[in-house]
Amino acid sequence: MPRGTARGYDLRMQRWILHVDMDAFFAAVERLDDPSLVGRPVIVGGLGPRGVVSTASYEARAFGVRSAQPMAQARRLCPQGVFLAPRHERYEVVSRQVRAVLARFSQLVEPVSVDEAFVDLTDADPPPERLAMAIHKAVPRETGLSCSVGLAGNRLLAKLASEAAKPGGLRVIHPEEVGGFLDPLAVERLWGVGPKTAQRLSDRGVRTIGDLRAVDPSLLHAWFGAAQGATLWRHARGLDDSPVVPVREAKSISQEATFPEDIEDRAILADELRRMATGLARRLSEEGLLARAVRLKVRWADFATQTRQVKLPEPTDDPSLIGDEALSLWERRVAEGGQGVRLLGVGLDGLIEASFRPLSLFCSEDECAAP
């Protein structure tokens, strides 16, 4: 049995991963529903005073409008644009149609956000390149929306390939092309390299992925720590063995908050995590339960979602311990996003009946007896 990942990949085996990215998705859906918008610059986003651009059509991008830009700035750049508030329920419906198309080609479809998905074509019967072409045609034919498709040996490269294919193209990266493809790209193009990391690299003279490949691993380790250092080293070489995982829902108690505006202030997010931990701890004690694991969910402004979990040394219903774990998950396991947080959630898993209560050594609360 090959070792490694959830699917039992042999790490040396050539995989084929497809990345599908819908082009200017929100704007394209608006256009689909209202054909009078075709050919005009369409900008979807928050229309309030602090609103930001979620999606700009390619016509609007020609005026310099970008996603995550303040809406006021977008209005100045493109006064003739059509400005619309997002209709998330509608996008979700269209997103499901796209997923249904993908599901016909492979059972291994992992939606990463409302307008992006990975598809594992490793075990596909027709050659992956032919399937990629078929998907690239089927999605617009069946949904009326344009998409960009990347095909490569792993998720990292597949996503970079679909970016290179934008808009509306198809790009395949064969194993022997990886170095040549990656080397000239800016380091920011890699996953996990946000503005902060890019700045720290640039301060040390590292600007392209080729530059990054030449850095001694001990330096990366010292600059960025074990996890991020190793990730940068691997990604610079186009290495990524993360599997395509179809999503499943876990059963447990959780609390989530979607913010009216994306939040970047870490102190506000920390307060929010503490607040949720307290709420969940109350629910535990009301139901006479203890939790053995804590889970954190973060959805970024671009709808990319991360979930991280950690086991507790002892089961607990203590709000401060649950809050500590949620915060340290946030600090240690969530990659720098370089963008605001749209949704934050805390979940508790491994719930058991509270027939006992372990007392903590360093607990400062009143109910915890000082030794």
Added chain:
Amino acid sequence: MQIVCARDDLTFGVRTVSYALSPRSSMPILGGIRLCATEAGLQLGATDLERSIQCEVLAKVGAQGAIVCPGQVLAQLSTRLPEHEVTLGESDGKARLQCGEADFELLVHAADEFPELPTPPEAVLCRVARDSLIQGIAQAAFAALKASETTRLALTGVDLLIRDGTLKLAATNGYRLSVKQIDVLELADGHDGTYLVDAQILNDLQRVLSSLGSDEVQIYEDQGHLHFRAGPVLFSTRLVQEQFPDFERVIPKDSEFGLLLPRETFLETLRRVEITAAEESGAVTLKVTPKETAVEISSASKEKGAGKERVRLAKPADKGLEIAFRAEYLIDALRRMNSDQVALWLSAPDRAGLIEPAGEIKPEDEGFLYVCMPVRLI
């Protein structure tokens, strides 16, 4: 490069540095052992970037240079070589190892991709006896959490606290704490400091030290690293950049009464009674009755049933008390002690218990104490 050395010397060096190998790392180079031949001799090195181990090996150097061999292959091979001199060199981008009739060509990693290994400063921070450090790690590191089990890094470390001319090692998982104080042979003038090191890494240091002949370990500190030098070996580790909790504060100073227990009997009883403890809590109850010369240890669970057993006390208890602990936490400490008797200091059912060696204290147990929080049964 080209060297000739004794088989046992190579085996020793490879085994020593193997504790720093990272064969499953996402960076394949970290699964390699670097063999570096210079005028000074042969030096082996390996690192997983958190720790690095370098070991000098006696060798005749024919040609200087460095190669990086796949660590696991070299480790397996070196233990199975026939008893002959080993010749190791490089040819055609491969490592060639010859020993008697055995002749191997091994794939190598690119030597220039191998990370630079840290070197200690000149000034020694302190010197300790090798045996004390080994025992210190053995009696402290077990209380920490594994890095894979938590995101709270302070709980994965052993705090090395140098103060008033002694070295204390402390570790905790938030529910129990072990502390071991060891003597320092020499200390840089007026030096106080605290250094947090990953517990798993210290366990590996303990294994490396156990295989050495030298009596003494020199400790160096610089730029986020701690270095341990003993004989031909230099073991370096990065420090955990976290605040270790103020552990002195939670050591009970004025417990109401102490029980004097025969250590081995107490340990064996706990191992038996633990079997019927509830799966989730692992809790056993200690019942102490005033004037009685025994403590009753019991457990019960819905799934398995119940059990109890009495352990004789060296002298009657002053007070009565019922208190529950996770049996595993008590067992963890008792099985790492050597003295015939232990003292268990208690105050109340929801306050920490303190375990110390008692009676005729064995030298290995000097300076050891263990704090364990109880479990409240509902």
